[in-house]
Amino acid sequence: MTSIQAHIQQQERQQAQRLKRNIKRLIYDQLHSISPWWLISFHYRDHHTKEDQLLKDVADLKRKLRRIVYKGRDKGIRGAGAYPYPKMLFFHETSHQGTGQFHTHLIVEKLPGRLNSQVGMEALFRKRLPSKVTALSKWKSIDVQRINQDDDDYRCISSYLGKQTNLELIALDPFNSDLSARKK
Numbered sequence: 137m138t139s140i141q142a143h144i145q146q147q148e149r150q151q152a153q154r155l156k157r158n159i160k161r162l163i164y165d166q167l168h169s170i171s172p173w174w175l176i177s178f179h180y181r182d183h184h185t186k187e188d189q190l191l192k193d194v195a196d197l198k199r200k201l202r203r204i205v206y207k208g209r210d211k212g213i214r215g216a217g218a219y220p221y222p223k224m225l226f227f228h229e230t231s232h233q234g235t236g237q238f239h240t241h242l243i244v245e246k247l248p249g250r251l252n253s254q255v256g257m258e259a260l261f262r263k264r265l266p267s268k269v270t271a272l273s274k275w276k277s278i279d280v281q282r283i284n285q286d287d288d289d290y291r292c293i294s295s296y297l298g299k300q301t302n303l304e305l306i307a308l309d310p311f312n313s314d315l316s317a318r319k320k
Contacts, residue, residue, distance in 0.1 A: 152303050159306060160298035163225075167290040169316035170223040172283045173246040175293065176261055177239065179276035185236040187228075193271035194226055194240065194312045200268045204260065208248045222247055223316070226309040227297045239276075241297055241307075243283070254280060 137145075184190065202221050209219055222245035231237045250256050257280045266272040283289060300307050 148303065155303065155306075156298055156301045159301045159308060160294045163227075163294035163297050163308065164290055166225055166313075166316060167243070167293060170225070170243075170314070171245050171285065172225075172243045172290075172293075173222075173252070174242075174244050174257055175279075175281045175283050176242045176244065176257065177279040178242070178261055179239045179273040179278075180237065180271050181273050182237070184238055184271065187238075189271075190228060190238050191309065191311055193269070194228075194309060197265065197269045197272070198224060198226075198312055201260075201265065204264060205247055205251065208251045210248060221314075223314040225313045225315075227307040228309055229300045229307055230305070243293070254282070 180190070180193070184193075201224075205222060206219060224245075225243040227241040227243075228238050229241070231239070246252055247257075251260060258278070261278045261280065266274045283293065297307055
């Protein structure tokens, strides 16, 4: 390897490290700009490896999830104005087994009523959504975790969700996530 190639590799490594650091900071800032309540990890059907199709499927999932959330809202509040949907942040990673298949981590704010319990969230992502969103796997594992709203948890989450970031892949989905403006 020539010294020029070594220099280019070192620059790429430094650029990748800066990108990973900045993405982790962006995720951390986003966690502070919303009220994260749940971290849900789910998989897709086999052979789900194309990013453009993944983005369409996630948009479909978000639309159907919002419809379910809207139906679960407190209908007893009259004249409350526009219904504020819970904010969602989507992160897509590829399989460690080298298949190139995607799985998604979703951070979502508190949901209304019965949906906002461990049992309600598991039923939502194991039964209701897979029956409405054909891209979701009906047999692969789903993990639902409650987020502690403290700085240490936010740091761990941002580190975990930024781990696969490199010059070819950024896990954060800017198209389907509800990104907030940066706080000053």
